[in-house]
Structures are given as C-alpha cells and as structure tokens.
Amino acid sequence: MAFEGLAERLQGTLNKIRGKGKVSEADVKVMMREVRLALLEADVNFKVVKDFIARVKERAVGQEVLESLTPGQQVVKVVNEELTALMGGEQSKIATAQKPPTVVMMVGLQGAGKTTTTGKLANHLRKKHNRNPLMVAADIYRPAAIKQLETLGKQLNMPVFSMGDQVSPVEIARNAIAKAKEDHHDYVLIDTAGRLHIDEELMSELDDVKELAKPDEILLVIDAMTGQDAVNVAESFNERLGITGAVLTKLDGDTRGGAALSVRAVTGTPIKFAGMGEKTDALEPFHPERMASRILGM
Amino acid sequence: KDYRKVDEEFFEELEDILISADVGVNTVMQLIDELKDEARRRNISQAEDIQPVISEKLAEMLQKEEDESELNMQKNAMTVILFVGVNGVGKTTTIGKMAHKFREEGKKVVLAAGDTFRAGAIEQLEVWGERAGVDVVKQQAGSDPAAVMYDAVQSAKSKGADVLLCDTAGRLQNKVNLMNELEKVKRVISREIPDAPHEVLLVLDATTGQNAMSQAKTFSKSTDVSGIVLTKLDGTAKGGIVLAIRNELDIPVKFVGLGEGMDDLQQFQADQYVHGLFADVLHEAEEAAAERE
Ligand SMILES: Nc1nc2c(ncn2[C@@H]2O[C@H](COP(=O)(O)OP(=O)(O)OP(=O)(O)O)[C@@H](O)[C@H]2O)c(=O)[nH]1
Ligand SMILES: Nc1nc2c(ncn2[C@@H]2O[C@H](COP(=O)(O)OP(=O)(O)OP(=O)(O)O)[C@@H](O)[C@H]2O)c(=O)[nH]1
Ligand SMILES: [K+]
Ligand SMILES: [Mg+2]
Ligand SMILES: [Mg+2]
Numbered sequence: 001m002a003f004e005g006l007a008e009r010l011q012g013t014l015n016k017i018r019g020k021g022k023v024s025e026a027d028v029k030v031m032m033r034e035v036r037l038a039l040l041e042a043d044v045n046f047k048v049v050k051d052f053i054a055r056v057k058e059r060a061v062g063q064e065v066l067e068s069l070t071p072g073q074q075v076v077k078v079v080n081e082e083l084t085a086l087m088g089g090e091q092s093k094i095a096t097a098q099k100p101p102t103v104v105m106m107v108g109l110q111g112a113g114k115t116t117t118t119g120k121l122a123n124h125l126r127k128k129h130n131r132n133p134l135m136v137a138a139d140i141y142r143p144a145a146i147k148q149l150e151t152l153g154k155q156l157n158m159p160v161f162s163m164g165d166q167v168s169p170v171e172i173a174r175n176a177i178a179k180a181k182e183d184h185h186d187y188v189l190i191d192t193a194g195r196l197h198i199d200e201e202l203m204s205e206l207d208d209v210k211e212l213a214k215p216d217e218i219l220l221v222i223d224a225m226t227g228q229d230a231v232n233v234a235e236s237f238n239e240r241l242g243i244t245g246a247v248l249t250k251l252d253g254d255t256r257g258g259a260a261l262s263v264r265a266v267t268g269t270p271i272k273f274a275g276m277g278e279k280t281d282a283l284e285p286f287h288p289e290r291m292a293s294r295i296l297g298m
Numbered sequence: 299k300d301y302r303k304v305d306e307e308f309f310e311e312l313e314d315i316l317i318s319a320d321v322g323v324n325t326v327m328q329l330i331d332e333l334k335d336e337a338r339r340r341n342i343s344q345a346e347d348i349q350p351v352i353s354e355k356l357a358e359m360l361q362k363e364e365d366e367s368e369l370n371m372q373k374n375a376m377t378v379i380l381f382v383g384v385n386g387v388g389k390t391t392t393i394g395k396m397a398h399k400f401r402e403e404g405k406k407v408v409l410a411a412g413d414t415f416r417a418g419a420i421e422q423l424e425v426w427g428e429r430a431g432v433d434v435v436k437q438q439a440g441s442d443p444a445a446v447m448y449d450a451v452q453s454a455k456s457k458g459a460d461v462l463l464c465d466t467a468g469r470l471q472n473k474v475n476l477m478n479e480l481e482k483v484k485r486v487i488s489r490e491i492p493d494a495p496h497e498v499l500l501v502l503d504a505t506t507g508q509n510a511m512s513q514a515k516t517f518s519k520s521t522d523v524s525g526i527v528l529t530k531l532d533g534t535a536k537g538g539i540v541l542a543i544r545n546e547l548d549i550p551v552k553f554v555g556l557g558e559g560m561d562d563l564q565q566f567q568a569d570q571y572v573h574g575l576f577a578d579v580l581h582e583a584e585e586a587a588a589e590r591e
Contacts (some may be wrong), residue, residue, distance in 0.1 A: 040323040043507035046314060109505065110530065110558070111386030119417075141558070143394075143425035148418030151439075155417070196533045223386065227320035227507025229535035250385060253470040255509040278385065278416070 028060045031075050042256030042295045045231045048265045056082050080292055086261060087288035092245065092270035094125075095217045100186040101134070103177065103213050107206060107241065108221035109233060110194030113249035113275055115145065117221050118191040119152035120275065120283035121247075125187055126158065127281075133187035136176040137162035138169040138209065141193045149191055156280055159183075169193075169205060173213045190215070197236030210241055219272065220246045222263055230259035231266045238267040248286065249275030260291050302345035304337050312352070319538035319575050320507050325545055329355070353572050359541055361568035366550045368565075370496045370524065371461075376454060378462045378487055378494035381527075382480060382517050383501035385468030388529035388555055390419065392501055393463045394426030395555070395563035401430055405460040410450030411436035412443045412483060413467035423465055429560055433457065443467065443479065444486045451490040464495070471516035481520045499552065501527045504537030514543045529555030532562070536575055 032053055039049045059078050068074040096102050104121070106114040118135055125131040135153055137160055139145035146162050153160035161176040173190055180188045190213065195202035210218065220234060220243045237243055246263050251274045260271055271291075276282040302308065309330055316326040333352060342348045361367070371377050379396075381389045393409060400407045409427050411434055413419035420436050427434035435450040447464060454462040466483060469476035487494050500523040502510050517523050528537045531554050540551050551566040 037323055040317060041508055043320075043509075046317045109533070111388065111503065113386060116417075142422075143429075144418040144421035147421045148416075151417035196530075198534060223503075223505065225384070225503075225506045225509040227505065227535065227539070228318045229320070229505050229533070232534050233505075250470065252472075253384070253509065254472040254512055255507075259507070 025061050027071070028057065028075065031072070032057055032060065035075070035079055038296060039258065039261075042258035042297070043225075043227045043230070043262075044258035044295065045228055045262040045265070048231070048262050051265075052082065052086065076296075080296065083261070083292040083295065084289045086265060087292050088264055088270045089288055090270075091285055091287060092272050093285075094121075094272055095244065097216045101177065101180045101188045102186065102217065103188045103190070103215040104217040104219060105190045105192060105206075105209065105213065105215040105241075106219055106221055106247075107192050107237060107243070108194060109196065109223070110142075112194065112221045112223045113247075114194065114221045115139070115148050115152070115191050116278065117219075117247050117249060117273070117275055117283065118149065118189050119156060119280050121273070122153075122158050122187075122189055123156050123280045124273075124283050126156075131186050132184070133158070133189055134176065134180045134183070134185040135160045136172060136188060136190045138172045138176075138190050139193035140165040140167070140169060140172075145191075145193065152280065159185075170208045170212050173209050177213060188213075197233050197240075203236075203240050206241055217245065218243045220263070220267075220269075222246055222248055222259060224248045224251045224257040224259060224275075225253060225255045226259040228262075230262040234263040235266045238269070243267060243269055245269050245272040247271070247273045247275060252276045252282070256295050256297065257291065258295050261295060304343050304345055304348050308345055309334060315576065316538065319536035320510075321538035322508055322511070322542040325542040353569070353576075356541065356572045356575070357568040360544050360551065360571065361566075362550075367525075367552045367567070369552065372496060376459055376462060376491070376494075377496050378451070378464065378491060379497045379499060380464045380466070380484060380487065380495040380521065381499050381501060382466055382521055382523070383468060384470050384503075384513055387468065387501045387503040387506075388527070389413075389468065389501045390422050390426065390465050391558065392499075392527050392529060392553070392555055392563065393423065393465050394430060395560055396553075397426065397430035397432045397463055398560045399563060400461050401432060406458065407432040407461045407463065408450065408454040408457060408459040409434045410447055410454075410462060410464040412446050412450075412465045414439055414441050414443050414446060415467040419465075419467065444482045447483050447486045448490065451487060451494075455490075471513050477516065477520045484521050497524050497552075498522055499525050499527050500549070501529060502537065502540070504528050504530045505533065505535040506537070506539065508539060510537075510539040511542055511546070514547055514549060518547060518549065523549055525550055525552035527551075527553045527555060528566070531574070532556045538575065 060075050122133045122135050125133045137146040137149045150160050163172050220237050271286045274284045274286045383389050397407045411420045411423045424434050435453045437446050498521045500517050556562045
C-alpha cells in the first residue's frame with residue numbers, strides 16, 4: 001500500500017507516549033502533526049486540513065482526552081467523530097420533484113464518470129425506486145459521447161434521447177423534457193459534456209441549460225482520485241450553478257478519497273452516491289461514516 | 299520591489315504551494331529540508347535569490363537528461379506504443395493527438411482499438427482516426443483485447459506502418475484480473491515483434507492526487523512503463539505527483555496534454571513545467587508589485 005493507515009502512523013507516537021504517566025499538550029501537538037500528514041496523504045485539501053486540525057486540537061487538549069487512560073485512542077476517536085460530522089453525518093437521497101418529471105443534470109470535469117453514472121443512475125432509479133427515467137445525450141463535443149450513452153441505454157434496455165451533435169445542449173434539453181412529459185417519464189437525466197471549471201464559454205452553456213431545464217438536482221460528478229484541486233473544481237461549479245449534491249466515482253480503486261471531504265467542506269452539499277465500478281449496477285448510496293474511516297485508513 | 303526574506307514563513311508558504319500542487323507531503327518535506335540546507339550553505343537570505351535555486355532543483359529532479367522525453371522511435375522498423383492507465387485519464391484522446399502529430403511528420407500510422415469493453419470506446423477511437431486521417435484496426439465490442447492486438451500488429455506490418463498506437467481499456471490498478479489481461483496484451487505484442495512495445499506510456503490525469511503513485515507502481519510492475527503522459531494540464535491542477543514518481547520510481551514524463559483538441563499535446567519540458575507550478579504565485583507577486591507602483 002502506498003499509504004499506511006493513521007492508526008499505524010499514530011502507533012509510533014503512541015509508543016513514545018506510553019512510557020509517560022500523562023499525555024501533555026505537547027504530545028497532542030505531535031499527534032496532530034501525524035493526523036495532518038495522514039489527511040494530506042489522503043488528498044484532503046490543505047486548507048480544509050488546517051481548519052480541521054484547529055478544531056480537533058481544541059477538543060484534544062480538553063479533559064476528555066488528556067485524562068483518559070488511552071489518550072492515543074481518544075485522539076483517534078475525536079478525529080473520527082469530527083471527520084464524520086464534516087462528511088455530513090446522514091445519508092442523503094436523490095430529489096423527487098413535486099410535479100414530475102424530476103430533472104437531474106450531471107456536470108463535472110472531463111473523464112470524471114458522468115456518462116457512466118447517468119446509466120447507473122437510470123438503472124438505480126428503475127430497480128430501487130420503480131421509476132421510469134429518460135436519459136438525455138447532451139454532450140455534443142466528445143467523440144462518440146452520444147454513442148456511448150446510447151450503448152448504455154441498449155445494455156439497460158432503457159430509452160436515450162438524442163438529437164445528434166449539431167444541436168445545442170439547451171435545445172436538446174428543451175426537446176427532451178417535452179418528450180419526457182409526453183411519454184410519462186418521471187425522471188430526466190441530462191448527461192452533459194465534461195468541461196474545465198475555468199472554461200467560461202462551456203460553463204455559461206451550463207447556465208443556459210440550467211435556466212431552461214430548471215433542474216431539481218444538479219449533481220457534480222467527481223473522481224475519487226482527485227487531489228488538491230477538488231476544492232477549486234467543487235467551488236467553481238457550485239458558485240456558478242449551485243450544485244445540489246455530488247457523486248464520487250471510482251471508489252472501487254485503492255484511493256483514500258480525501259476529495260470527498262474537500263467537496264463536502266467547500267460546497268456544504270451532500271455526496272449522494274458512490275461509483276463502485278464500471279458496470280451499470282455499480283452505484284451505491286454514499287455512507288459518510290465509512291468514508292471517514294477510509295480517509296484515515298482505518 | 300518585494301524584498302522578501304527567506305524565513306520560516308517563506309518556507310511554510312512554499313510548502314503550501316507544493317502541497318496544493320499535489321507533490322505529496324513526504325516529497326515536499328524532503329525538498330524543503332534540502333532547500334533550507336542549501337539556503338544556509340549559500341548564505342541566501344532574499345527570496346529572489348532562492349527562487350532560481352528552487353526552480354533548478356525541481357527541474358533537475360524531473361529531467362535528468364536532455365533527451366529523456368524523446369520517444370524511443372525505431373529507425374528502420376515499425377514503432378509500437380502501448381497506452382495504459384486508469385479510467386478516464388485521456389488515453390484515447392492522447393492517441394488521437396499523437397496520431398495527428400506523427401501524420402504531420404509524414405509517418406504512416408495505425409491505431410489499435412484495444413478497448414473492447416467501455417461503451418462507445420471503439421467508435422471514439424474511430425472518430426480520432428478520421429480526424430487524424432489514419433487507419434483503425436478493430437474488432438467487435440466485447441472481443442478479446444489480446445486478439446485485437448495480434449490483428450493490429452499483423453495488419454500494421456502488412457500496411458508498412460511506421461507507428462502503431464495501441465489503445466487499452468481504462469482499469470484501476472487494484473483489479474488484479476484486469477492487470478493480468480493487460481500483461482497478456484503486452485505479451486502478444488512482444489511475441490509478434492520481439493523488442494516491442496518500444497514505449498509503454500502511462501497516462502496520468504494531472505487532477506489526480508496521491509493515488510497516481512500507486513498507479514505508477516502497479517502499472518510499472520505489470521507493463522514496465524517507460525514514460526508518462528500528463529494530461530489535463532490546461533486546468534488548474536498541476537499534477538505535482540510526477541515529482542514524487544520521478545524521485546521514487548525514476549519514470550520520466552514524456553508528453554503533456556493541454557486540451558481536447560488535436561494539437562493540444564506537447565513534449566514535456568521540465569523548466570516550463572516548474573514555471574507552471576509557481577505561475578499563480580508569480581502572477582500574484584507581479585500583481586502586488588504592479589499595485590504598489
Ligand atoms: N472503476 C470505475 N470506473 C468508472 C466508474 N465510473 C466511471 N468509470 C470509468 O471512467 C471512465 C470515464 O467515464 P465516463 O462516464 O466516460 O466519464 P465522463 O465524465 O462522461 O467523461 P467525459 O464525457 O469525457 O467528460 C470510463 O472508463 C468509465 O468506465 C467507477 O465508479 N469505477
Ligand atoms: N481538458 C482536457 N481534457 C482532456 C485532455 N485529455 C483528454 N481529455 C478529456 O478527458 C476525457 C477522457 O478522455 P479519454 O481519452 O476518453 O480517456 P481514456 O483514458 O481513454 O478513458 P477510458 O478509455 O474510459 O479509460 C475526454 O472528455 C477527453 O476529451 C486534456 O489534456 N485536457
Ligand atoms: K479523471
Ligand atoms: Mg461523458
Ligand atoms: Mg479510452
């Protein structure tokens with residue numbers, strides 16, 4: 001493994017402390033340094049880490065830790081609790097509009113997993129919620145993006161709405177929603193092209209699609225392997241569009257996935273799903289507390 | 299002008315810059331220690347005097363020989379390049395760009411559609427083949443990628459191609475069966491042309507954090523990676539983990555991806571890359587200086 005777990009990391013510090021009768025503030029400081037390292041190695045954004053450590057330190061120099069018989073374990077416990085709280089304690093579900101269809105927009109950087117997740121989400125809504133979603137191919141830029149979504153539709157035996165790549169995404173969305181109403185689809189899942197958060201032209205295209213489609217849910221699809229830049233991405237997409245949640249993909253890998261914490265911390269929106277593989281059934285509801293342990297390597 | 303002191307605060311800021319570029323905390327701390335020593339040894343106290351030392355050190359770390367970002371091209375035979383990497387990093391797009399580059403150099407290029415798994419992967423490579431004006435060897439979706447590779451080598455040979463670029467499906471490095479499949483793909487190529495593939499390029503997404511190290515380790519183990527293509531550097535991510543990868547595994551970066559267009563591929567230049575690492579800071583400093591004037 002590329003990164004040792006926090007528990008393991010703390011062991012060294014713990015051993016030093018064990019010989020002493022009491023744990024001092026200085027010892028806590030040393031431990032906090034280890035926690036900081038563990039979080040940074042897990043790709044949690046360094047600014048998020050700074051704030052986090054400040055908060056944990058406050059609790060850790062309190063009586064609950066210093067007077068405990070197992071101060072090392074206590075620190076780990078405090079860290080874990082704070083981390084889970086920061087991850088957003090409760091599990092969060094996908095929105096349902098008062099008046100169908102519920103419109104969901106999938107947005108994010110190139111290659112994050114939007115198209116694949118669109119297929120997975122359609123499958124999830126049908127299987128787990130007995131819904132009848134319409135997938136919409138609104139990526140007119142990436143080579144064969146439409147074909148990719150159509151292929152997923154065929155695999156799932158579910159409809160995909162497309163108008164080719166010569167029509168604007170706004171126009172596609174307008175027609176798709178009309179079609180969904182006509183055919184009594186209760187969800188409309190709009191797959192958009194990957195784009196950089198600093199690409200003014202393409203970001204303003206998303207504004208236009210949002211304006212027209214009035215989505216109930218704008219999901220930022222983000223790769224779990226993302227590093228420090230996750231905050232910039234999440235912040236930009238959120239400021240621009242007001243995302244309602246995130247999907248963390250490729251969690252079937254061996255990444256610690258600290259990006260989850262960064263996204264959550266800067267947007268305040270919940271992570272709703274986790275992508276756990278390439279196949280259309282590999283989507284799971286996101287569990288904040290499991291993620292907290294994963295980030296710490298426990 | 300900003301007469302900044304080289305003090306604790308200076309190094310803390312440098313640490314933040316490097317960490318936010320995904321260099322990785324261990325490498326950063328090692329670097330900072332070395333720089334502190336260097337500053338002491340050379341009696342440097344002004345920030346502007348240590349800046350070139352930092353740049354030089356990082357560039358040296360990334361590029362040890364002038365020509366190491368050159369591809370290993372065969373003189374009188376076909377060059378085979380295998381592209382590997384995790385999902386969605388930019389393998390297929392990089393192949394499209396590279397096909398275009400070789401075509402412009404007047405070479406005959408063939409592409410092998412070795413991703414038979416992902417929805418629309420073959421069609422995506424075909425679009426790139428059309429754009430670049432090169433042939434694509436493919437089989438049906440779902441067929442054995444090793445069989446596609448065998449076909450592609452034969453076909454490229456008989457066409458008298460100069461370069462064969464082999465696409466593979468994205469795979470996470472912890473999937474043992476998929477890594478075995480990749481080894482088999484490589485083996486098939488080597489069986490047909492003994493010293494091929496002449497390059498195994500690991501495509502890394504600059505947005506990726508510390509997991510890129512694990513990617514480099516595992517892909518190297520199974521396919522003996524010869525170079526890195528660092529994509530998506532047109533965003534705000536810096537891909538600083540390549541420093542740690544170079545440091546630990548000694549794999550050089552050969553190309554960088556700077557966009558989704560056909561021309562958005564450049565041979566790697568260490569000094570330019572290092573400049574990019576500090577671009578935001580330099581920019582901020584310049585703006586601050588301009589404001590004072
Ligand atoms: N292992 C794994 N792979 C995934 C997951 N989600 C998506 N992928 C893969 O990631 C790659 C990119 O997925 P896409 O769905 O094409 O990503 P995208 O965001 O639509 O990409 P663009 O449209 O090019 O921006 C593909 O190889 C997918 O199979 C996941 O949860 N686990
Ligand atoms: N901005 C930017 N986007 C890029 C770059 N390289 C590739 N992309 C985009 O990233 C996405 C994924 O690229 P692909 O070439 O499909 O990646 P891949 O590694 O072949 O993906 P899989 O085969 O699914 O594993 C596409 O939307 C590309 O257009 C780059 O240098 N900059
Ligand atoms: K990615
Ligand atoms: Mg897509
Ligand atoms: Mg590909």
